[in-house]
Amino acid sequence: MLAVGMPEGYRFLHQPDTVAAAVLEKSTWAVLALILEIELFTQEHYRQSIEPDESLSPFFKDIFFFHMKEETTHALMDELEWPREDKKLTPTERERAIGE
Numbered sequence: 001m002l003a004v005g006m007p008e009g010y011r012f013l014h015q016p017d018t019v020a021a022a023v024l025e026k027s028t029w030a031v032l033a034l035i036l037e038i039e040l041f042t043q044e045h046y047r048q049s050i051e052p053d054e055s056l057s058p059f060f061k062d063i064f065f066f067h068m069k070e071e072t073t074h075a076l077m078d079e080l081e082w083p084r085e086d087k088k089l090t091p092t093e094r095e096r097a098i099g100e
């Protein structure tokens, strides 16, 4: 949908099915770790690049402010779920999951 409004030469490089297949072949522990990392860096991205930027429109900043707040609830849920998953693993399984 975005390609319609993008400049000449724009290509969407990532194939969603390929990304989904790569993620789904990993352990639940590794997927939860990735998701938590995304939730955390999304918040940090807002705090470092959007919040302090006085040149951005207040409306644009509000959208990302409330998105950042939503991400905090996701991170809280991830931080509850990830330790539960962690307790299921043996040390060997955990080492493999870290590598993933």
Ligand SMILES: [Fe+2]
Pocket: 039, 070, 071, 074
């Ligand atoms: Fe999220």
